[in-house]
Amino acid sequence: MSHHLVVLGAGYAGLVAAKRAARRLRHSDVTITLINAGDRFVERVRLHQLAAGQRLNELPLPDLLRGTPIGLLNARACAADAAARTVHLDRAPHSVGYDTLVVALGSRPHLGTVPGAAEHAHTLDGAGEAERLHRHVSRLAPGSTVAVVGGGLTGLETVAELAETYPALRMTLFAATGIGDGLSPRAQRHLQRALSRLGVTAHPGTRVTEVHPCAVLSDDGTPYTADAVLWATGFRAPSLAGEAGFATDGHGRMTVDQTLRSVSHPEVYAVGDAAAGHTGGAGTTRMSCQTAMPMGRQVADVITARLTGREPEPARIRYVFTNISLGRHDGIVQFTRADDSPRAAALTGRTAAAFKEAVVRSTVLAVRRG
Ligand SMILES: Cc1cc2nc3c(=O)[nH]c(=O)nc-3n(C[C@H](O)[C@H](O)[C@H](O)COP(=O)(O)OP(=O)(O)OC[C@H]3O[C@@H](n4cnc5c(N)ncnc54)[C@H](O)[C@@H]3O)c2cc1C
Structure with missing residues (x-):
């Protein structure tokens, strides 16, 4: 048989x-x-x-x-x-x-046990959820705030993409640790400059412990306005x-x-x-x-x-590199050692954005070929 x-x-x-x-x-x-x-x-x-x-x-x-x-x-x-x-x-x-x-x-995104996250936060759990986030964000009035929780690659790429597309919205980024940890000093500096160019307010070292319909609360009890929340702290x-x-x-x-x-x-x-x-x-x-x-x-x-x-x-x-898109015209390609630690070398800006786009296209060619 x-x-x-x-x-x-x-x-x-x-x-x-x-x-x-x-x-x-x-x-x-x-x-x-x-x-x-x-x-x-x-x-x-x-x-x-x-x-x-x-x-x-x-x-x-x-x-x-x-x-x-x-x-x-x-x-x-x-x-x-x-x-x-x-x-x-x-x-x-x-x-x-x-x-x-x-x-x-x-x-799948890991929502953990944070009160309100499952009820009020969006995730990028598939195309349907990404479209749902888009519908919510695209209807927000100018000056509204979008909070992205998670300073890893998914959080960074999403906050940058949304900030570039919706410059009239306020973008905030929360990370329990640092933002862009694991990047070389040169790539870190580029990331900070890109986030500030895009108008993203970053809150490193700030753990979000509660999600409410219009706000998130940090572990020291500080409330932050959030008309839409993306939960991007990790996957399981x-x-x-x-x-x-x-x-x-x-x-x-x-x-x-x-x-x-x-x-x-x-x-x-x-x-x-x-x-x-x-x-x-x-x-x-x-x-x-x-x-x-x-x-x-x-x-x-x-x-x-x-x-x-x-x-x-x-x-x-x-591992060879980690690449991060920061909108459609900027990015970082951090070259890494085999153990995934960063080398000093990194590409930034338009070159990195073009590099990342080429890599992403090559993945589709690879799944076509198998
Ligand atoms: C916004 C975002 C940006 C990212 N950017 C990068 C990047 O730049 N570089 C990088 O290396 N990685 C990136 N990643 C991570 C990368 O997408 C994942 O690591 C990768 O998709 C894992 O591939 P996979 O085949 O294991 O899983 P997936 O690509 O998630 O495929 C899993 C498949 O299983 C199917 N499935 C799930 N459950 C069931 C079920 N119960 N029954 C039947 N089918 C099921 C799903 O429909 C899906 O088709 C990113 C992730 C996100 C969310």
Whole structure:
């Protein structure tokens, strides 16, 4: 009987994994099914642009899979039964059995336990939520305040994009730690200049502890006006893997060995944000497109090797740079060492913006190719 390889999630990691596996296993008796909650590929790295009202390219999954033998199931995976090697879905066929499973379900914004965050704050949890934020922000009167909570890459890119698009709004940025931590001194200076040029009021070292309909409250009790709030403090992997009994870390990511295979269930693999992969010297993988795509390629190679009786090579994830867009005409490309620490070298300004745009376009070319 044909071996059934099921890939959960058609984002950067899952789509690349499924397409590469299909190519590499084309002469083997393997059936590949890709299960995704939506019927299009979402360019998640552009969600801040969608929140600012820009249109994104339509990338229907059937188009991206045309000419491959991959079966696409447009359904949400609700649970996995590890003992029965079955995934349960929210619609027909309701369950799918697997011989090998790749979990590539990405991650979701983590709202934590901050009172009011779930009720009053927006997130960038997919295209629908980004469009909802845009509808809210675009209707605000001039002089209204938008608060972005989270000084990481998602918070920075979104506050800059919104500030550039809506100069009549007041933009505030809250970070429990510093803003742009992890950048070299030169890149840090550029970031500060860009935020002040865009009129963003930054509140580093300010932890937001409550969200109200028109304000946020910091840990020292100070209220800050906020007519719209974006919560962007971090992401967590979906609960499906942990609930199925697959070994996970404290962020819900699957714990995998050097070949991206679950340490608890050898027939299960994990890639992208859903996996805590190993890096060359930087601990576990950072949730990023930069690691999701190589993991997708490498899991396809590992599975191909095992299904064709060869010993797989360990996966190799290395960091080269971090890039941040600051609106459409400015940005930072921070070159990094293999352990993800910043080098002195960084690109800034228009060159960095053009570099980032080229990288983002190349990710779509890569998911088309697989
Ligand atoms: C605004 C923003 C900007 C970013 N910018 C950058 C950047 O510049 N560089 C960078 O490296 N990273 C960036 N990232 C992070 C990057 O987007 C993620 O790390 C990357 O998308 C992870 O890829 P993935 O394949 O693991 O998950 P995803 O791309 O999220 O794909 C997961 C897929 O699984 C599907 N799915 C989820 N749950 C289910 C379910 N239960 N059943 C079926 N399908 C399901 C989803 O619909 C989705 O298609 C950014 C993120 C955001 C939000």
